[in-house]
């Protein structure tokens with residue numbers, strides 16, 4: 001789930017500086033790190049799929065859904081005015097054009113998610129119930145649909161796995177992993193994100209990882225939005241991503257210190273350790289690019305804390321990641337970004353086109 005934080009400030013001077021930074025750059029995804037050079041992504045949406053998708057979303061938006069499972073509105077979102085049918089369709093049309101033109105990964109994800117989800121489990125209309133800002137709406141849509149668990153009856157897929165680029169990725173998963181509220185004891189400067197994800201949702205290590213995958217896409221949406229509008233990059237998503245990375249490192253700390261049996265099991269999970277290594281690298285690159293392009297926003301609020309502090313706390317636990325790299329043998333593999341399909345299979349990783 002994604003915490004919604006309104007971006008209310010816009011200052012001319014900062015926007016000017018931002019447009020200077022953005023000028024001459026290519027589209028945002030050009031600067032994102034890819035998962036594996038042997039598995040290039042193809043975000044092509046066929047004309048037939050696009051037509052089916054366009055018809056489907058209009059039918060969905062014209063029905064009067066209340067919230068459907070998987071996604072629930074939280075916090076201030078409930079206070080926003082409800083939209084009528086025409087407004088819903090107009091906003092969805094605007095958003096799909098934005099994603100198609102500026103963020104092809106996101107467009108591919110939304111189209112295929114809607115096409116593959118049975119009608120009674122469609123989440124799409126949830127994101128068009130209320131009058132949200134354009135950027136928040138596109139962000140929440142892509143973020144939430146990135147959570148594969150949201151496609152409840154995804155019979156084509158094993159229910160556990162992650163959507164990375166145009167791929168559905170899965171591997172062996174340990175059972176009985178510790179709950180997220182066990183991490184709260186390690187946190188000295190708490191934020192509202194900790195309450196939501198650790199205290200209330202008690203997210204385990206795999207759910208935290210899913211948030212890293214989803215928040216990486218959130219950062220891309222905000223970068224694409226800033227690029228299109230020559231405006232500032234809203235910092236919230238980058239904060240959120242860095243905080244989830246920090247949580248991931250705390251999961252390792254907690255498992256090692258308090259659940260030695262499971263730490264022993266984790267040291268055998270080559271598939272997870274490989275995917276985690278790659279996704280951490282992708283997420284860190286995304287944060288760095290956002291910083292280079294100039295994130296700006298609500299630092300100083302308690303949403304997800306400071307990006308740099310979160311990263312430095314993450315780095316304090318680097319030895320734990322190193323221990324897993326060594327134990328699984330991932331650390332001694334060369335060129336993790338371009339290993340072959342066969343090597344991936346040997347690690348117990350299954351990859352299908354989403």
Ligand SMILES: [Zn+2]
Pocket residue numbers: 001002143144147211214
């Ligand atoms: Zn989420």
